[in-house]
Amino acid sequence: DVKVTQSSRYLVKRTGEKVFLECVQDMDHENMFWYRQDPGLGLRLIYFSYDVKMKEKGDIPEGYSVSREKKERFSLILESASTNQTSMYLCASRPGTANNQPQHFGDGTRLSIL
């Protein structure tokens, strides 16, 4: 069974801090994703990585960056956290690039920026 593990379930940070959210998958999947989920807005894609060191912007990349140095790990970075980045962050992985493959999600990191 595919396992996608997010390093923290809950995180509290202060405005202006640099925040790292980590995600690890154990099935050698090529594609990894970062989403944020907010009430009334659903899941929105922040960044997508289709291979090591490769990335594409999603719908809402502003204020975020990502890093994929190893295939199993995909990190989301909030360069200077702001209160409007308080949200649930979800990581997902997928075997390859085709949209006919399911995405496998972690259980999320609930991030609060004070």
Next chain:
Amino acid sequence: SQKIEQNSEALNIQEGKTATLTCNYTNYSPAYLQWYRQDPGRGPVFLLLIRENEKEKRKERLKVTFDTTLKQSLFHITASQPADSATYLCALDMKTGNMLTFGGGTRLMVKP
């Protein structure tokens, strides 16, 4: 612009009845449509995928239909159980590239 609509109001039904959830989309012709289940505090879990040339797909008590003329997918759970209570999300490949766009989800409550 492209848009996916799921009923944001919760759907309350009695145990044993069939639950029907709707996913409507505009301004695009997706090749695939996926349905996910999400429990509180957990990530979404994949349930079913249906292709544009398939009218219907079944898996145990689940049935998904895909009407590309109406631009609508229906998700049915037959003989519903309280354990089916969750939020259900639809997702489509709305854009060129390899990304999915998710709907806002519909919360289903099955009462015993």
